Amino acid sequence: MSRRLGIAAVALLALALTAPIAITAAGAFSRSEWYGQRSEGAAVQDAPALFSYVTATWGRALSRSLQVVAAVVPLALLIGAPAAWAFRRRPFPGSRLLESAALTPLAVPGVALAFALIQSAAGVSRFWLLVGGHLAYTVPLVVKTVGNAVETLDPRLEPAARSLGAGPWEIARRVTLPLLAPALTLSALLVFAVSWGEFNVSFLLATPLLQTFPAGLYLAYTTSSFPVAAAATIVFLAPVVPALVAIQAFGGEEFHRGLPA
Amino acid sequence: MKVHVEEVAFTYGKEPVLSGVSLELPGGGITVLIGPSGSGKSTLLQLLAGLLHPAAGRILFDGEEVTGVPTERRDVGVVFQSYALFPHLTVRENIAFGLKTGRQRFSARSSRRRPSRHSLEARVWDAAALLGLERLLDRKPSQLSGGEQQRVALARAVAPRPALLLLDEPLSALDARLRRTVRAELASLLRQLGTTVFYVTHDQEEAMLLADHLVVLHEGRVMQAGSPLDLYRRPASPFVASFLGEANLVAVEVEEGGEGKPVRTPLGKVALPGGSARGWLLVRPEDVTEDPLGAVATVVDSRGLGPHERVVLALENGAELLAHFPPDSALAPGSKVRVGIRGRRPHFLAEG
Numbered sequence: 001m002s003r004r005l006g007i008a009a010v011a012l013l014a015l016a017l018t019a020p021i022a023i024t025a026a027g028a029f030s031r032s033e034w035y036g037q038r039s040e041g042a043a044v045q046d047a048p049a050l051f052s053y054v055t056a057t058w059g060r061a062l063s064r065s066l067q068v069v070a071a072v073v074p075l076a077l078l079i080g081a082p083a084a085w086a087f088r089r090r091p092f093p094g095s096r097l098l099e100s101a102a103l104t105p106l107a108v109p110g111v112a113l114a115f116a117l118i119q120s121a122a123g124v125s126r127f128w129l130l131v132g133g134h135l136a137y138t139v140p141l142v143v144k145t146v147g148n149a150v151e152t153l154d155p156r157l158e159p160a161a162r163s164l165g166a167g168p169w170e171i172a173r174r175v176t177l178p179l180l181a182p183a184l185t186l187s188a189l190l191v192f193a194v195s196w197g198e199f200n201v202s203f204l205l206a207t208p209l210l211q212t213f214p215a216g217l218y219l220a221y222t223t224s225s226f227p228v229a230a231a232a233t234i235v236f237l238a239p240v241v242p243a244l245v246a247i248q249a250f251g252g253e254e255f256h257r258g259l260p261a
Numbered sequence: 262m263k264v265h266v267e268e269v270a271f272t273y274g275k276e277p278v279l280s281g282v283s284l285e286l287p288g289g290g291i292t293v294l295i296g297p298s299g300s301g302k303s304t305l306l307q308l309l310a311g312l313l314h315p316a317a318g319r320i321l322f323d324g325e326e327v328t329g330v331p332t333e334r335r336d337v338g339v340v341f342q343s344y345a346l347f348p349h350l351t352v353r354e355n356i357a358f359g360l361k362t363g364r365q366r367f368s369a370r371s372s373r374r375r376p377s378r379h380s381l382e383a384r385v386w387d388a389a390a391l392l393g394l395e396r397l398l399d400r401k402p403s404q405l406s407g408g409e410q411q412r413v414a415l416a417r418a419v420a421p422r423p424a425l426l427l428l429d430e431p432l433s434a435l436d437a438r439l440r441r442t443v444r445a446e447l448a449s450l451l452r453q454l455g456t457t458v459f460y461v462t463h464d465q466e467e468a469m470l471l472a473d474h475l476v477v478l479h480e481g482r483v484m485q486a487g488s489p490l491d492l493y494r495r496p497a498s499p500f501v502a503s504f505l506g507e508a509n510l511v512a513v514e515v516e517e518g519g520e521g522k523p524v525r526t527p528l529g530k531v532a533l534p535g536g537s538a539r540g541w542l543l544v545r546p547e548d549v550t551e552d553p554l555g556a557v558a559t560v561v562d563s564r565g566l567g568p569h570e571r572v573v574l575a576l577e578n579g580a581e582l583l584a585h586f587p588p589d590s591a592l593a594p595g596s597k598v599r600v601g602i603r604g605r606r607p608h609f610l611a612e613g
Contacts, residue, residue, distance in 0.1 A: 156343055163333075
C-alpha cells in the first residue's frame with residue numbers, strides 16, 4: 001500500500017518536473033502556425049531554422065553567459081575551497097561566525113544584491129559586477145560542499161604524510177586534493193548550474209550589450225512567439241541537463257568515496 | 262640512532278602536559294613509554310616526531326639538536342593509533358608514499374636519496390614481504406581487516422628505513438584476541454628491524470613483552486625508567502608498583518631505635534634496608550605462598566582463572582591481600598590458610 005503510494009508520489013513529482021520541459025521541447029520543435037501565430041517572418045519555417053534564428057538573435061547573450069560562467073566557476077572554487085578547508089582545519093577566533101556569514105548571500109534577494117553591488121562598486125565594470133553577484137550565490141555552495149568533505153577527512157592523514165617526508169604542497173597534491181576531488185567536481189557543477197541559470201542579479205545588472213542568456217530568455221518570453229521562446233529555452237537547457245545528471249552522479253560518489261573501487 | 266630528551270616541557274593552552282621530561286632512547290633498542298591515558302605519552306611521541314614542538318627543553322638525535330626541525334625533515338617513521346592510511350591509494354601506493362617524497366633528511370647518515378624506480382619497487386616489495394602483505398598490494402585500505410591495516414601502517418612507516426620508528430598505541434584498535442597474536446609478531450619484527458624504536462602504550466603486558474627499556478609517565482612527568490623487570494620488581498613509587506601489574510602494598514613502620522632489626526609485619530618478620538622509617542612492602546600476588554609457619558588469613562574469594570587461582574585473602578589486621586596460587590587449588594571462602602612471602606625478601610618502598 002505505502003509502496004504504491006510512494007510510486008504514485010514519485011511519478012507525480014517526475015511529471016510535474018518534466019512536463020514543462022516536455023511541453024517546451026514540443027513547442028520548440030513544432031511550427032509556429034500550430035500556435036496560431038506568426039511573428040518571426042517567413043524565414044523561420046522549421047525547427048533547424050528556428051534554432052539558427054535563436055542562436056543568431058541571442059548569440060551575444062549566449063557568449064556573454066559562457067564568459068561569465070568561465071570566470072565564475074574557477075573563481076568560486078579558488079575562493080570557496082581554501083576557505084572551506086581553513087574553516088574546518090585551521091579554525092581561528094570568529095571563523096565559525098564567518099563561515100555562517102559566508103552562507104547569508106543565499107538568503108538575500110537578487111534585487112537587493114544587485115543594487116548593493118551597483119551602489120558599492122561604482123567603478124567596477126558591469127561584467128565584473130555580474131561575476132561578483134554570481135560569486136555571492138555560488139561561493140557559499142562551494143564552502144558548504146567542500147567543507148562537508150573536509151570534515152570527513154581523517155585529520156591524521158596530514159601528519160602521516162609529513163612523517164613520510166612530504167611538504168605542504170606535496171600533501172595538497174598527493175593527499176588532500178585527490179581526496180577532495182569528488183567534492184570539488186560536485187561544487188564546480190553546482191556553481192555552473194547556478195551561474196548559468198541565475199536571473200535576478202543578471203537581469204538587473206544587464207545593459208543592452210551585456211545581457212546573459214537567462215535575461216535574454218526573459219525578453220524572448222515577453223516579446224517573441226512561443227516556439228521561439230521554447231527553442232531558446234531548449235538551447236539554454238542543453239548544457240544544464242548533463243550538468244544536473246553529473247551532479248547526481250558525483251553527489252552519489254561522495255558517499256562511495258573510500259569504499260572498494 | 263640514540264635519542265636524548267632534555268628537560269622538555271609542553272603546555273596545551275594553559276594546561277601543562279609535560280614538565281621537565283628527560284629520557285634517553287638507547288640506539289637500536291625498543292623503548293616503551295607507558296602511562297595512563299592523559300599522562301602526556303602521545304604528546305611526547307609527537308614531540309619526538311616533530312609534529313609538535315616543546316615549550317622548553319631540547320631533543321637530540323645522535324647528539325644533534327632537532328628541537329625545531331619539522332617532521333618532514335626528521336629521519337622518523339610514525340605508526341598512528343588510527344593507522345591513518347591514505348584511503349585513495351592502494352596498499353602498494355601507501356607503502357611507496359614515503360619513498361617518493363622530496364624528503365631532505367636531517368640525519369647525517371642520509372645516503373638515501375630518492376630510490377630509483379627499480380629499487381623503489383624492490384623496497385616496496387621488501388617492506389610488504391616483511392609484514393606478509395604481498396598478496397594485498399593492490400587492495401585499498403577499506404578492503405582490509407584491522408590487523409591488515411595495522412601491518413600496512415607499519416610497512417609504510419618502515420619502508421623509507423627511518424632511523425627512529427615511533428609507534429603510538431598501534432594495537433589499541435584491534436580486538437583483544439588479535440592483539441595478543443599481533444603483539445608477539447610485532448615484538449620479533451621490531452627486534453629484527455634493529456631500528457631505534459619508541460613505542461607508546463597503556464597496556465602493561467604489551468610493555469613488558471616489547472620493552473628493552475621501559476619509561477613510566479604519569480601526569481606529564483617521568484616516574485621511573487629502567488629495564489621492565491627491574492621496574493616490575495623494584496618500583497620507586499606505589500604508582501609504578503600498581504601500574505605495572507597487580508600489587509599488594511603492605512604498610513610498615515620501623516619503631517624508634519629498631520633500625521636494622523627485622524620488622525614485624527602482618528606477613529611475618531621482614532628485614533628492611535637501614536635508615537628507612539616508613540613505607541610499604543611490595544608483595545606481588547605471585548609472591549604470596551602457602552606457608553605452614555606464615556600468618557593466618559581468611560579466604561574471602563577464590564576464582565580459577567586458568568593459569569592460576571586468584572585468591573582474595575583477609576589478614577588478621579583486616580587488610581586485604583591478593584594472591585595467585587597454582588591452578589586447581591580452589592579454596593572455600595571462609596576457610597583459613599597460613600601464608601608467607603616467597604623468598605621472604607620483599608621490595609621495600611620508602612615513603613616520600
